Amino acid sequence: MSINYTSQHQEDDSLNADLPTVPLIWIQQSTNNFSDSCKLGEGGFGPVYKGSLPDGTEVAIKRLSQASSQGIDEFKNEVIFIAKLQHRNLVRLLGCCVEKNEKLLVYEYMSNSSLAFHLFDEEKRKQLDWKLRLNIINGLAKGLLYLHEDSRLRIIHRDLKASNVLLDNDMNPKISDFGMARAFENGQNQENTTRVMGTYGYMAPEYAMEGLYSVKSDVFSFGVLLLEIISGKKNNGFYFSEPGQSLLVYSWRLWCEGECLKLVDPILENTYTRNEVKRCIQIGLLCVQEDAVDRPTMSTVVVMLASDTMTLPNPNHPAFCVGRKIREQEPTSNASNEDPSINNITISSILPR
The missing domain is CATH 1.10.510.10 (Transferase(Phosphotransferase) domain 1)
Structure with a gap:
């Protein structure tokens, strides 16, 4: 599954040229503007939301919190590494968004949690x-x-x-x-x-x-x-x-x-x-x-x-x-x-x- 979107407000082109960037407006619409009803949980990175692609494919969206114990280095780390990795026993990163003050990662959705x-x-x-x-x-x-x-x-x-x-x-x-x-x-x-x-x-x-x-x-x-x-x-x-x-x-x-x-x-x-x-x-x-x-x-x-x-x-x-x-x-x-x-x-x- 690929995402054919390019963000017009990409702030950091050095993250990964191979990884699709996703417009913030799409993520906001997909998560009902980061509604609690779409929230799957929260970790040190920040909250995780459930969303869907335009074709109906469900995705999990990780949103870097301003107060996160991790930060932009860990965010970049995840984008750079996992975008280069393809294996049936590794979760797939589908895209990312670095726009305005938001930093988000879009993953395949795992229906059975952890x-x-x-x-x-x-x-x-x-x-x-x-x-x-x-x-x-x-x-x-x-x-x-x-x-x-x-x-x-x-x-x-x-x-x-x-x-x-x-x-x-x-x-x-x-x-x-x-x-x-x-x-x-x-x-x-x-x-x-x-x-x-x-x-x-x-x-x-x-x-x-x-x-x-x-x-x-x-x-x-x-x-x-x-x-x-x-x-x-x-x-x-x-x-x-x-x-x-x-x-x-x-x-x-x-x-x-x-x-x-x-x-x-x-x-x-x-x-x-x-x-x-x-x-x-x-x-x-x-x-x-x-x-x-x-x-x-x-x-x-x-x-x-x-x-x-x-x-x-x-x-x-x-x-x-x-x-x-x-x-x-x-x-x-x-x-x-x-x-x-x-x-x-x-x-x-x-x-x-």
Whole structure:
């Protein structure tokens, strides 16, 4: 679906020559002038509205708020990166608008909202049987592999989490929110930043503590997400229901005791294949190992998920460090504000019981 519009008031031609620009007047009409009745939600980027193209195709429109915790740099970042990316497991950016004082992004509309919306709700989670959860895990792995190795740019997402995974009509997963993504040059493996931005519970320890990020920090986030999908529990909420533990610590302890199937969401009951689930848990634990060097690449993860005969290495202990003391607690740019994104964190070491 392409949009054959050009804005007469485009303020920044440097964003992306390949991305269609959409007139502000069309967006205002489509959203009933940003009416609350069209509002889907709000995140750190700003509010998200539902609209439609002239041919009736539904779209989601992200509007950069003046008071946003993110800003024009993140806006440009999302436009520049995602416009160059095409994969069935990445959300599609259809156009943008930089006109007058407005900065807006037009995305394909995801009718089933986010993975967090379903996974962390007692009733909605019942719709996620094991086959569907495994399909989501595989789709996410392939989407990340594309970002890391197969796209025109080598992209580190830096904020992969359940609320940044959107689900289409058929419940296929699509990675969204590239406001914090970074591109690596050929031969570049890691980078350091003094501005740590991400979401508590999903950040790799080397990134949270040292500002060091790489493809392996995304692998860590994927591992957390995989364990959340299997268990139906939030990593960043687990500590409060089980004091002294995180979901990672709990999963590791069960693995060491040979009781890893106790991690499985009770809603799934006996509808899953035991060996398949055990394999996924093992892959999740391999992804969240404390030392980034020990974690597999996403290409290896995709192979491990696809094979039921490949012998997997035994995981080492996961990262027991979690960021807990939050000075600024703000959601990232998505329609769901379920998970806070943080700039300033304090790391405390949580040892397994």
